[in-house]
Structures are given as structure tokens and as C-alpha cells.
Amino acid sequence: MIKIASILLAGGESKRYGSNKLLSPHYSGLPLIQYALQQLQALHLDATYVVTGRWHSDIADLITANAVQDSNSVKVCYNPSWHEGIASSICCGISNAMQANDHQYTHVLVHLADLASVTTTTLQALINELPSNPNHIIFSQWYNRGLDEQVKVKATVPAIFPKAAFDSLQALSGDKGAKKVIENWKNKGQAIGVNHPESAFDIDAPSDWEAYRNTDV
Numbered sequence: 001m002i003k004i005a006s007i008l009l010a011g012g013e014s015k016r017y018g019s020n021k022l023l024s025p026h027y028s029g030l031p032l033i034q035y036a037l038q039q040l041q042a043l044h045l046d047a048t049y050v051v052t053g054r055w056h057s058d059i060a061d062l063i064t065a066n067a068v069q070d071s072n073s074v075k076v077c078y079n080p081s082w083h084e085g086i087a088s089s090i091c092c093g094i095s096n097a098m099q100a101n102d103h104q105y106t107h108v109l110v111h112l113a114d115l116a117s118v119t120t121t122t123l124q125a126l127i128n129e130l131p132s133n134p135n136h137i138i139f140s141q142w143y144n145r146g147l148d149e150q151v152k153v154k155a156t157v158p159a160i161f162p163k164a165a166f167d168s169l170q171a172l173s174g175d176k177g178a179k180k181v182i183e184n185w186k187n188k189g190q191a192i193g194v195n196h197p198e199s200a201f202d203i204d205a206p207s208d209w210e211a212y213r214n215t216d217v
Helices: 030-039 056-066 086-100 120-128 163-170 178-185 207-213
Strands: 004-010 047-052 074-078 107-112 135-147 152-164 191-195
Touching: 004 030, 004 178, 030 047, 030 056, 030 107, 030 120, 047 056, 047 086, 056 074, 074 086, 086 107, 086 163, 107 120, 107 163, 107 178, 107 191, 120 135, 120 152, 152 163, 152 178, 163 178, 178 191
Parallel strands: 004 047, 004 107, 047 074, 135 191
Antiparallel strands: 107 152, 135 152
16 A cells, blocks of 8 residues: 655755745745745645754744644654755655654655645646555656756656655765655666646745746646
8 A cells, every 4th residue: 555755855955045935925825944844744644854954943933823734644853963964864864754653654744845846736737646656656757948948857856755765765864855766766767757837946045036926837
């Protein structure tokens, strides 16, 4: 039986933003972190682990104060090594999920809290691929035209990882995310991409909100 936990990465410093970007207002009217969590909660997965870091108190207080739907399934996990980069947050999320569930989760869905365009529909499209491909990584992909006019495929999160990939995720280090693991599995023919242009747009600086409002995604 497939059992999925989602891991929402919210441990960054928001250095380019100048303050906690995850509390900035999404167009939906919700703070960005609450919007991202709402999209995950609508999937009704087994649990969601929100990994915090620099802004732990603010995020934990917001989640507690708003008592999101099915809040018992939302676990806030503080990553004391957040300053080492995103890899440490991935490790923290997986460790907490596996400890809490006695290693019974078969998959984790890794998502970034600053992806303002990703919806429940985006995430559900990944899950739809899982029953027929339970041993593959199911990842989001989008296309980027470089300065040389060549179109390159970008493989990224949100992505679903089977248990066989957990060790590789936990072996990541520095400020590098899960892309390395995705690419390795792609090269072995064990990863499937789902076209999600909305996964390309993240909020790094205040000016990104204006660009977001003008995007077609």
C-alpha cells in the first residue's frame, strides 16, 4: 500500500527578500507559507512535515494560530542546521517523517514553500503517475530557452520520491536541493517528468511578486 508524506521546505533565510518572504501575502490573500500548505492539505496525504529554520517561531505561530484543516497531520520540524543549506532541510524532513511513522512511508512528496504558482492540481498530477510507476521518481519539469537559444529541460521539485531514494536524499549536502538525485535517477531510466511550468516560478525578492502577477502561469 502506498503511504505518502509531504515535506514542505520552509527553512531558508530569505536573504534576498530582506525579511521573512513566507509571511508575504500571496494573491489569494493568504501568507505564502499558508497558501503552500493549503495546496498540500487538499491532497489529504498521510501527513505534512513543515521544515523550518531561520524563521521557525514566526512560521510555527502562524500555522498554530490558523489551525489549518486536518491540522493534526501537520508537523512543524525545526532544522537546527538550516544555515548549511537546503540539503539539511531535506534530511531533516525525511528523518522526522521516518521516525514518526516507524519507517512505514513508501514515498515522500518534496515541495518548496516559496513556489507561488503551484496548486493542488499541480501536485495531484504527480500523484496520478504514482500507481503505475511506484518505483520511480515523479518530478516536475519545465523548459528554459538559454542565451544560446537552446531549449533545456529543467527537472525539479515538487517531486515524489520512493523509499529507495531516501538514502540518496539524506546524503545531500550544502545548498543543493534534490535535483542531483532526480538527474541520477533520470539517467538510469527511473524517473518520470510531468510538465509543470508553474514549478519554475519562486519568490526570492519583493520584485518577484510583480513579475508573478504578470506571468501567464
